[in-house]
Amino acid sequence: MHAHNEILAALAGQPNSGKSTVFNYLTGLHQSIGNFPGVTVSKKEGHYHDGELRIEVVDLPGTYSLTSYSQEERVTRDFLLLEQPEVAVCVVDASNLRRHLFLVFQLLELQIPLVVCLNMMDTAKRRGMNIDVQKLEQELGVPVVPATARTNEGLADLRKTISEVAKRHAHYTESREHHHHSPPAPLAPAPRPRPSPSPLI
Numbered sequence: 001m002h003a004h005n006e007i008l009a010a011l012a013g014q015p016n017s018g019k020s021t022v023f024n025y026l027t028g029l030h031q032s033i034g035n036f037p038g039v040t041v042s043k044k045e046g047h048y049h050d051g052e053l054r055i056e057v058v059d060l061p062g063t064y065s066l067t068s069y070s071q072e073e074r075v076t077r078d079f080l081l082l083e084q085p086e087v088a089v090c091v092v093d094a095s096n097l098r099r100h101l102f103l104v105f106q107l108l109e110l111q112i113p114l115v116v117c118l119n120m121m122d123t124a125k126r127r128g129m130n131i132d133v134q135k136l137e138q139e140l141g142v143p144v145v146p147a148t149a150r151t152n153e154g155l156a157d158l159r160k161t162i163s164e165v166a167k168r169h170a171h172y173t174e175s176r177e178h179h180h181h182s183p184p185a186p187l188a189p190a191p192r193p194r195p196s197p198s199p200l201i
């Protein structure tokens with residue numbers, strides 16, 4: 001692991017999914033605002049500690065996908081590929097799950113350790129939606145943490161999961177200094193998650 005047990009966690013998600021609410025919970029007052037290199041897209045960074053780990057958190061711009069050439073999408077994609085965070089957290093709106101899973105699939109294809117924060121569970125419940133979290137986890141092959149960021153529900157679990165995933169991918173951390181700012185390695189084709197035979201919702 002990195003000499004200072006430092007890991008990088010990137011928060012991705014579609015606009016209005018609750019990324020900044022999650023970011024504020026995680027980092028509290030330890031925040032600063034800058035710009036991503038070469039562009040005017042603002043970059044919020046912060047950090048927190050979990051045991052021996054220091055977690056640097058970046059609140060990425062909201063993007064519906066990583067395919068098109070909007071500045072936000074390019075910034076998000078470049079950040080994930082070049083900085084190689086130990087964990088990417090995709091914050092999704094549980095009450096609009098189908099639409100939000102699109103970005104999750106694209107993040108899976110980047111082959112970065114991923115955690116899905118299934119946010120807005122309050123809204124989903126209010127609308128009578130019953131999401132099978134275990135099944136979603138199995139289908140995606142990554143941890144799914146249900147949360148209601150507005151009331152901090154589930155966010156302690158999210159912290160725990162971020163640390164667990166980061167530790168599991170400690171090889172990332174060991175080589176962080178070498179990988180920093182080096183061009184991304186060619187990506188092997190990612191296994192595409194198969195559509196579920198029975199509905200998740």
Ligand SMILES: Nc1nc2c(ncn2[C@@H]2O[C@H](COP(=O)(O)OP(=O)(O)OP(=O)(O)O)[C@@H](O)[C@H]2O)c(=O)[nH]1
Pocket residue numbers: 013014015016017018019020021022061062119120121122123147148149150151
């Ligand atoms: N009902 C509900 N509202 C939430 C929850 N989390 C966040 N919100 C609200 O959703 C809105 C958007 O939250 P943000 O944290 O700003 O979302 P964001 O993803 O950072 O949005 P952009 O940066 O604009 O892409 C705010 O009004 C939040 O208060 C939640 O779990 N439940």
Ligand SMILES: [Mg+2]
Pocket residue numbers: 019020021
């Ligand atoms: Mg935001």
